[in-house]
Amino acid sequence: MRKQLTLLPVTLLMIALAAVAFFANQSTIHADDDHGDYRFTSTNLNIGSGAVSGIIDPSDILFDVDYFSFQALRGVKYSFVLDEITVVDANISIINSISRGNNNSPEQEITVTGGQKTVTWVARTTDTYYVEVAGTINNFDGSFYLGDYTLTGFEDTRFVDRHSDESTGATQISAGNIYQGAVSPWSNQPSLINTVDGGDDADFFSFQAQRGVKYTVEIDLGTSEGVEIAIHTGLAGLEKTNDGIGSTLSWISPKNSTYYVAVNGTTRVRDSSGTYAIKLNAETSLLDQHSQTVTGATVVSFGNAHQGSISPADDLDYFSFPAQRGARYNLDVTLGSVDGVALTITNTSGTSLASNGGVGTNLEWLSPANGTFLAVISASTQVPNVIGTYSLNLSSDNTLQDHHGDFPGIASVLSFGNAHPGAVSPKTDRDYFSFLAERGVNYSVALELITANGAVISIENSSEDTLSSTNGLGTGLGWTAASTGLFYVVVSHSPQATVGIGSYALTVSANTSLEDRHLDTASAGTPLSFGTVYQGAISPKSDLDFFTFPTQRGVEYLLDLTYGSATAVSLEVNSVGGSADTGARNFGETNIVTWTAPDTATYFVKVSASAKAAEPTGTYSLKVTPDTTLQDRHSDTPTEGTTIGFGNAIAGAISPSSDYDYFLFLADKDVSYTVDVTPGTVAGVRFSLENAAAEFSTSNFGLEQSLEWKAPEAGWYTLAVSASGRVINPTGTYLITINRQGDTRPETPKVIDPVTDPVEVPLPGITGPIGTALMLESRVSPLGSIVRVPVTFNQGESITSLGFTLNYDPDSLRVLNVERGSRLTEESFTYDTDTLGEVRFGFASTEGTTPGGTAAVIEFQVVGTAGAVSSITLSDALVNHNTSGPLTMQLVGADFKVGPRMLGDADGDSHITALDALQVLRMASNLQKVDPALDVNNDGKITIDDARIILNMARPS
Known part of the structure; x- marks a missing residue:
């Protein structure tokens, strides 16, 4: 039989019974006891x-009590066996140590088997305890059971308490090792806690934990049916417990510190007391390898994988990296055991700049500035399992790095014609490029978009004022510098672009043909040399180009403009402070201006934009040629007149129309004199004679070319030659001769007549072609006139299409117009x-099958110097034909001479033909530009009468 002993000590009962027996049998004397009756005599x-x-022998007090002492160890299970040899019945119990009182020690169990009684007990404290063996009373007759017995003690040291019940003195353990332990004693009696009897067992183990590491406590149950596992801090704070369920406990350390594992019994099983083995496992892959703050952040190596883990759940892993403004950085996380992470970019102040919100494993970010930034990895709020490992790889796209300054002071210097790579990144980026602009030069800005699909191109001055901009539309910008100075091209983000962040290549080119080569004031104008071509440009539109040149009174100057990219310019020639009467201008239309200098001085030419031009800005060239035949050789002052001798012809010129030429000669009284004037280029002059002392004067009144008179007195006479009001062109050259009556009149010098037949200066001969040919005819025409040069076919009936080039001397001729010839089709004709x-001439188709006809007619203006001869040639001919065999085609050139044409020669071929009369008829009908040189009847205009006269001249005599 097994039963739990009562809490009432048997000793007290025995003492009471002994007292009764003592008083009833006072005369009986017993032998000495073999074991002490008290604990101190045990x-x-x-x-x-x-x-x-x-032996349970008689005693003076009821019955004998024997005490045995033993040293107990907390947790050890003790068994005491009482064999009742001769004694019929005896009691056995465990008594507390002296210091703990006189009570039975709690939690004793007794088992009775036949004549043997066994007491089992677990020591709750380490101390000296006592076994009490006492006799009992026979309930039938009131006698005492006496006799022999034996007592044997056993201990089960498996349950010895090896580990401290408190964190102080805890057993230090290491991960991976197995430690033996036991839950003993265990009574689940809270009333024993903090009493002299001692509370239930709790085993404390200490270990050094590292932040983020996942620790698992494994309990291998031995004789214990179950235990409670708990993790404690150093201040007895509970971190985590399994609440007695299961035999493992997993926990992640929130910091580097010493923690404690507490193993004790649980009410969830029948009997927790017993042995166990404990093992601590550490999952070091979750070790927190990276700092939680900016200080101590792990420095990232671009392109390399960085292992890490989110552990515990509030873990923050900081990684630092140097960033370049505008560069794109990509945070790529490969998930290990964690289900997801949150990625954040912050600055060193902790301000969040970008985040993935815990969704996905990538984060792309553009750096807004140069500096150190931080990638922060933390637990994602979007996944259930936030604890686990990961791998971080940080890469950068340096193509978006900001290579150019955001302000004029740190702008990149442009090299014209070279591509400059750059990138708009981030959106606030402004890339400045500086260049030194020259006034009038047109600058072309071209942007090649690479990864961006749009950008804003602007031109700014040093005050950051925007002078021109694309506003995000297009990739090119043209701009003409209004002044010389430092300017900037600015490339920035376009709100119009779908991909505004990206790379580009910028190229700026300068059209130096528009460079302002000539200053804007007359006082600093470019000095001109006659006959030299000067290149210039009107750019910008407000540009003024000044030139200066010295003039001779009466000289006619031809100002010849050749247009390049400008379609027209405005030209004015005058003196500083001059009036409209002293100068000339083209009113922005014609390219030829003839002007006669009213005096000998320095004049300027001003070239500016034409209000009538389709393209007012652009290039041009200017050449000034003087006609010195009109130079004023004779004084306008009577007293300084040229002394003239009798019989000698003196050349002169009326130019300008206000010009006076004075001559002086000494005449004898009553002698007759004749004044003969032979006009050169002037149609007629007015001359008069005067002697103020003799009150004599006479004149031709601008009508006759000869005047006879008799000197009334001897003395100096003044001859004044001036413009005639009775002719169309009052300016020009003349010869004047004074003959005295009775003198042998010398032969008047011959004067080259401007309309003399040019046969006297024969042109180079041209051999006529034999076979198929494309031909030109030689021409003669004076300066300023218009000459038409046809390109004709010879035996060209088999030609079906052709193209060719006509070459001419630009110093002698300027193209005014090109007309399609009779043999080429209108739809295919180009030039x-x-x-x-x-x-x-572009490749054009022919029409008709006649052997002759024209391919084209080119209308030139004559700009060369008098007497100049130049060639006109054909080249680069490409011909298609319908002949069965090969076709050989000759190209026949011609010559052109700047000189006077014969009277009535309209086309300058030195022959009077019906074609000349036809051209004059077209002029009279306003179908062709009028050429005043063809006014053969000198009536001051071109009429049908002039055409009729020329036609008569063309008929054979």
Whole structure:
């Protein structure tokens, strides 16, 4: 039989019974007791050394009580076996140590089997305890049971308490090792806690935890049916417990510190007392390897994987990296055991700049500035499992790095014609490029978009004022510098672009043909040399180009403009402070201005934009040629007149129309004199004679070319020659001769007549072609006139299409117009006159099958100097034909001479033909530009009468 002993000590009962017996039998004397009746006289019992004999013998107080002492260890399970040898019945119990009182020690169990009683008990404290063996009363007759017995003590050291019940003195353990332990004692009696009897067992183990590491406590149950596992801090704070369920406990350390594992019994099983084995496992892959703050952040190596883990859940892993403004950085996380992470970019102040919100494993970010930034990895709020490992790879796209300054002071210097790579990144980026602009030069800005699909291009001055902009539309910008100075091209983000962040290449080119080569004031104008071509440009539109040149009174100057990219310019010639009467201008239209200098002085030429031009800005060239035949050789002052001798012809010129030429000669009284004037280029002059002292004067009144008179007195006479009001052109050259009556009149010098037949200066001969040919005819025409040069076919009936180039001397001729010839179709006829000295004809189809006809007619203006001879040639001919065999085609050139044409020669071929009369008829009908030189009847205009006269001249005599 097994039963739990009562809490009432048997000793007290026995004492009471003994007292009754004592007073009833006072005369009886007993032998000495073999074991002490009190604890302080107890017999020491060696546990495990075998049985100790004892006798329950008569006693003066009821019955005998034997005490045995033993040293108990907390947690050890002790068993004491009482063999009742001769004694019929005896009691056995465990008594507390002296210091703990006189009570039975709690939690004893007794088992009765036949004549043997066994007491089992677990020591709750380490101390000296006592076994009490006492006799009992026979309930039938009231006698005492006496006799022999043996007592044997056993101990089960498996349950010895090896580990401290408090964190102080806890057993230090290491991960991976196995430690033995036992829950003993365990009674689940809260009333024993903090009493002299001692509370239930709790085993404390200490270990050094690292932040983020996942620790798992494994309990291998031995004889214990179950335990409670708990993690404690150093201040007895509970971190986590399994609440007695299961035999493992997993926990992640929130910091580097010493923590404690507490193992104790649980009410969830019948009996927790017993042995166990404990093992601590550490999952170091979750070790927090990276700092939680900016200070100590792990420095990132671009392109390399950085291992890390989110552990515990509030873990923050900081990584630092140097960033360049505008560069794109990509945070790429490969998930290990964690289900997801939150990615954040912050500055060193902790301000969040970008985040993935815990969704996904990538974060792309553009750096707004140069500096150190931080990638922060933390637990994602979007996934259930936030604890686990990951791998971080940080890469950068340096193509978006900001290579150019955001302000004029740190702008990149442009090199014209070279591509400058750059990138708009971030959106606030402004890339400044500086360049030194020259006034009037046109600058072309071209942007090649690479990864961006749009950008804003602007031109700014040094005050950051925007002068021109694309406003995000297009990739090119043209701008003409209004002044010389430092300017900036600015490339910035376009709100119009779908991909505004990206790379580009910027190229700026300068059209130096528009460079302002000539200053804007007359006082600083470019000095001109006669006959030299000067290149210039009107750019910007407000540009003024000044030139200066010295003039001679009466000289006629030809100001010849050749247009390049400008379609027209405005030209004015005058003196500083001069009036409209002293100068001339083209009113922005014609390219030829003839002007006669009213005096000998320095004049300026002002070239500006034409209000009538389709393209007012552009290039041009200017050449000034003087006609010195009109130079004023004779004084306008009577007293300084030229002394003239009799019989000698003196050349002169009326130019300008206000010009007076004075001559002085000494005449004899009553002698007759004749004044003969032979006009040169002037149609007629007015001359008069005067002697103020003799009150004599006479004149031709601008009508006759000869005047006879008789000197009334001897003395000096003044001859004044001036413009005639009775002729159309009052300016020009003349010869004047004074003859005295009775003198032998010398032969008047011959004067080259401007309309003399040019046969006297024969042109180079041209051999006529034999076979198929494309031909030109030689021409003669004076300066300023218009000459038409046809390109004709010879035996060209088999030609089906052709193209060719006509070459001419641009110093002698300027193209005014090109007309389609009779043999080429209108829809295929094209030409190009952009290159000086060339007229290029595109490939055109022919029509008709006649052997002759024209391919084209080119209308030139004569700009060369008098007497100049130049060639006109054909080249680069491409011909298609319908002949069965090969076709050989000759190209026949011609010559052109700047000189006077014969009277009535309209086309300058030195022959009077019906074609000349036809051209004059077209002029009279306003179908062709009028040429005043063809006014053969000198009536001051071109009429049908002039055409009729020329037709008569063309008929054979």
